[in-house]
Amino acid sequence: MIEAMDAIAREQEELAALIERFSGEDGVHATAVPSLHLIRSSAVTEPIYTVHQPALCIVAQGAKVVMLAQESFRYGPADYLVVSVDLPVSGQIVQASPDRPYLCFRLDFDPNEVVAIVEESALTPNQTGKAGRGLFVSRTNSALLGAVIRLMRLLESPEDVPVLAPLISREILYRILKGEQGDVLAQIATAGGASGRIADVIERIRRHYEQPLRIEELASLANMSASSLHRHFKEVTAMSPLQYQKQLRLQEARRLLLAEASDAADVGFRVGYESPSQFSRECARLFGLPPMTDMKRLRKTAGQRTI
Structure with missing residues (x-):
């Protein structure tokens, strides 16, 4: 156990060094891997409001608090955060300094990639009939960190990115699906599952956020009653459809x-x-x-x- 913890600590240090190397200054930095961004901040911040798209975020140094409606999620080097559907959130860096800046790895993904991995693998999502929250924080492990570090190392050889980056990105998603909260992410890939249907409703609201909200139409899209739609929507987003639209x-x-x-x-x-x-x-x-x-x-x- 101690050896495993030491190995994870070394991997976190290596990840922090790589992020520092390829970011260099404060801000959000695009990379040669189109879906990969590196985030650096040498100071704590005020809450920043955004619609967070599906992504994996791993903090290699420092800490952040993300607010979803009234729920608070804090994560640092021992954790990773996954957002599986578009969610209006606020994020605040709460631990950072010039000597030890906040360093974060963010890998965006398409939920269809999750669907493909579940279909092609032997993974069997737990079918509870209940939609899972579209954002969760979980503990990091060596298998996930190893894949993340290999993706970061590709930045040293950009010519390898077109071939290897998609493979490693798929491995990273696979490692999340095999993790302690993998079922929550896998629910969006479950045919006919509540999470997948709510994701369709979220997409509809996002496309037409400026139009009046018609609950009956959204319920029909999700093949649910209006009351079921409200319940499952809140399970995924921590808010009602109207509150979601208002934040958008x-x-x-x-x-x-x-x-x-x-x-x-x-x-x-x-x-x-x-x-x-x-x-x-x-x-x-x-x-x-x-x-x-x-x-x-x-x-x-x-x-x-x-x-």
């Missing part, structure tokens, strides 16, 4: 206000609000300040975006 609208409005010199009321209308006062009130409820005041604060911290 507010985050998109925030993005537009930051990117354009637009009037707050106009942006509110564009994302689906019929009342400027309602838009301002809900923006203040989520972000703590009304839209234009929030923009002044956000522009001061725009360089901190490290989700």
